[in-house]
Amino acid sequence: MKFSEAxxxxxxxxxxxxxxxxxxxxxxxxxxxxxxxxxxAAHSAPSVGFMQPSRFIVVRDLxxxxxVHGVFEAANRKAAASYDDGRAKLxxxxxxxxxxxxxxxxxVLCDADSARGxxxxxxxxxxxxxxxxxxxxxxxxxxxxxxxxxxxxxSILDPxxxxxxLHIPDHLTLVAYLCLGYVDQFxxxxxxxxxxxxxxxxxxxxxxxxxxxxxxxx
Amino acid sequence: MKFSEAxxxxxxxxxxxxxxxxxxxxxxxxxxxxxxxxxxAAHSAPSVGFMQPSRFIVVRDLxxxxxVHGVFEAANRKAAASYDDGRAKLxxxxxxxxxxxxxxxxxVLCDADSARGxxxxxxxxxxxxxxxxxxxxxxxxxxxxxxxxxxxxxSILDPxxxxxxLHIPDHLTLVAYLCLGYVDQFxxxxxxxxxxxxxxxxxxxxxxxxxxxxxxxx
Numbered sequence: 001m002k003f004s005e006a007x008x009x010x011x012x013x014x015x016x017x018x019x020x021x022x023x024x025x026x027x028x029x030x031x032x033x034x035x036x037x038x039x040x041a042a043h044s045a046p047s048v049g050f051m052q053p054s055r056f057i058v059v060r061d062l063x064x065x066x067x068v069h070g071v072f073e074a075a076n077r078k079a080a081a082s083y084d085d086g087r088a089k090l091x092x093x094x095x096x097x098x099x100x101x102x103x104x105x106x107x108v109l110c111d112a113d114s115a116r117g118x119x120x121x122x123x124x125x126x127x128x129x130x131x132x133x134x135x136x137x138x139x140x141x142x143x144x145x146x147x148x149x150x151x152x153x154x155s156i157l158d159p160x161x162x163x164x165x166l167h168i169p170d171h172l173t174l175v176a177y178l179c180l181g182y183v184d185q186f187x188x189x190x191x192x193x194x195x196x197x198x199x200x201x202x203x204x205x206x207x208x209x210x211x212x213x214x215x216x217x218x
Numbered sequence: 219m220k221f222s223e224a225x226x227x228x229x230x231x232x233x234x235x236x237x238x239x240x241x242x243x244x245x246x247x248x249x250x251x252x253x254x255x256x257x258x259a260a261h262s263a264p265s266v267g268f269m270q271p272s273r274f275i276v277v278r279d280l281x282x283x284x285x286v287h288g289v290f291e292a293a294n295r296k297a298a299a300s301y302d303d304g305r306a307k308l309x310x311x312x313x314x315x316x317x318x319x320x321x322x323x324x325x326v327l328c329d330a331d332s333a334r335g336x337x338x339x340x341x342x343x344x345x346x347x348x349x350x351x352x353x354x355x356x357x358x359x360x361x362x363x364x365x366x367x368x369x370x371x372x373s374i375l376d377p378x379x380x381x382x383x384l385h386i387p388d389h390l391t392l393v394a395y396l397c398l399g400y401v402d403q404f405x406x407x408x409x410x411x412x413x414x415x416x417x418x419x420x421x422x423x424x425x426x427x428x429x430x431x432x433x434x435x436x
Contacts, residue, residue, distance in 0.1 A: 003228070003364040010221070010228035011364040015259045015357050036421070041233045043421050045356065048373055050410035052419045061428045075342045087336065096339075109430075117416055118305065121314075124293045125373040130345075131352045131393070138263065138356035139233050146221040146229040155266055155343040167429040175349070192268035198335050201270045203254070203261050210279045211385040212327075 014142045017186055021150030022095045025181035029060070029103040034147060038180075041143035042108075047132035049117025054133040054175075055109040057166055062100075067165050068157070068177070069099045075156045094195060097154040102181035106140075107162065108133055109172040133175040140178075150183035232360045235404055239368030240313045243399035247278065247321040252365060256398075259361035260326075265350035267335025272351040272393075275384055277323040285383050286375070286395070287317045293374045312413060315372040320399035325380065326355055327390040351393040358396075368401035 003011075030038075039056055047053060059065060076096065083091050099105060112129035121128055137153070144151045159174040168174065192198050221229075248256075257274055265271060277283060294314065301309050317323060330347035339346055355371070362369045377392040386392065410416050 002366055003232070006224065007228035007231065008364040010225035011232050011361055012255070012259065013221070013225065014229050015361060016262055018264070020264050037230070039425055040421055041230065043424060044234055046236070046238050046359070046371065048371075050408050050416040050418075052424070054424060055430070056425045057430055058425065058427050064428055079338075079341050082337070082341065091338070094338075116419075117410075119300070120297075120309070120312075120410070120415065121373040123297050123300065123374070124376050127348075128371075128373045131349075131355075134349045134352035135356040135359075137349075138353040139360075141264070141353075142357075142360065143229055143233060146226040148220055153264065153266075153346075155339040155346045156341070158342050167431075169430065172430070190268050192335075192338070197338065198268040200268075201334075203258055206261060206270070206272060207257055207274045207276065209276050210282055212273070212275055212387065212390070213385075 014145045018141055018145045019150070019186045019190065020152050021183055021186070022098045022152045022191065024183045024185065025098050025101040025150060026183060027103065028182055030149065030180065030182065038140050038143050038147070038149070042136040042140040045132065045136035045139045048122055048128040049120030051114055051117030051129065051132065053111045053114055053116070053129050054136045055111060055172060057107040059105040059107060059166070060103065064165060065099050065105055068105065068162060071157045071161045072097055072099060072154060075158055079156055090195070090197060094197065096156055098152050098179040099154065102179035104180050106178040106180055107166055107174065108137055108176040108178065109168060110175050111171060112173050113171060130173060130175060137176055137178070144180065145186070148182055149180060150186065152179040154179060232363045236359055236363045237368070237404045237408065239370045239401055239404070240316045240409065242401045242403065243316050243319040243368060244401060245321065246400055248367065248398065248400065256358050256361050256365070256367070260354040260358040263350065263354035263357045266340055266346035267338030269332055269335030269347065269350065271329045271332055271334070271347050272354045273327040273329060273390060275325040277325060277384070278321065282383060283317050283323055286323065286380060289375045289379045290315055290317060290372060293376055297374055308413070308415060312415065314374055316370050316397040317372065320397035322398050324396040324398055325384055325392065326351055326394040326396065327386060328393050329389060330391050331389060348391060348393060355394055355396070362398065366400055368399060368404065370397040372397060
């Protein structure tokens with residue numbers, strides 16, 4: 001059945017008003033039925049060969065989140081030290097995660113070598129297993145936006161100690177560590193744009209036709 | 219501003235009714251303004267460090283699509299030969315791409331080593347650049363569903379000859395090759411489930427709390 005004009009607008013609204021959220025999380029935990037809706041949205045993402053390789057750990061325990069925050073801090077100190085002068089100052093002023101403020105975190109894993117799906121679609125491009133888990137994350141991110149739930153992706157951390165903290169077996173790959181929680185508002189622009197970290201590239205600069213042509217600033 | 223109940227339902231509807239489409243493409247090409255809306259949806263996906271690394275090539279030229287289809291066929295023959303008996307028969311009965319039926323294809327690339335974003339978020343997890351392009355694909359996929367446009371992801375191909383065909387420079391990574399086109403209907407289940415290639419895993423089997431616990435069949 002066709003989507004109505006209003007339904008279509010809602011999809012674009014979620015896409016364009018989704019933000020990476022690192023601040024403003026409300027203390028109130030997500031209700032369990034809401035959390036299940038978000039996880040079901042993630043789980044219904046496309047997966048190569050219908051292998052459904054994504055695994056999810058909801059992290060609410062404060063001691064665990066404190067330990068994860070320590071792993072972030074170590075990586076963040078190292079990252080901060082890699083920038084010179086002006087940019088180092090800009091970097092240190094950024095808020096890059098909400099691990100402790102968001103009442104729940106979500107660790108997204110991928111069982112990339114699973115026999116499920118019988119290898120279909122993975123023989124020439126095995127990375128599509130991991131990509132399936134990323135599709136799951138984007139589904140959850142958009143669903144969350146429509147529920148007034150902010151999501152922030154923390155990639156400034158070393159996956160190895162996180163896997164140890166969360167008892168993750170070796171055959172799983174940590175794809176993402178997310179912070180999730182209600183927020184009162186969503187910013188109108190990406191935080192890194194607003195604070196002058198990076199400028200936006202226009203759509204025209206990244207699209208070409210029939211053969212590669214565009215070459216925006218690198 | 220909060221999403222209404224109707225808006226929220228539309229988001230979940232797109233998520234749950236999205237399909238990987240390989241058949242039933244209508245001959246009529248997508249109007250340019252629609253194509254631009256879909257590309258804008260992709261381009262507004264989250265990107266690590268706001269690096270916006272995704273590049274898009276819209277492939278409409280038939281000779282080019284024929285050549286791409288040849289690349290698919292070579293990989294598909296090899297894949298088919300890797301299965302035994304019953305499964306080989308099942309595999310050969312599957313329709314796995316719509317490169318020639320869909321009036322336009324879309325090649326999604328990532329400039330994963332770009333200096334844009336100043337490396338923010340990529341020092342410990344550099345794979346997040348590629349993951350940003352996958353988020354773009356999932357945005358486009360959901361927007362397309364709401365527009366009555368089917369999307370199919372073809373991963374059964376060797377990226378190297380595709381890059382040559384489309385004049386893609388070495389610094390770009392081919393993330394996905396998609397088929398896009400209007401369809402009259404969307405199937406109610408994934409094709410690989412319907413034809414008995416793989417069974418569905420329930421949500422409960424893939425979610426755990428505070429530490430990894432679930433272990434569905436591998």
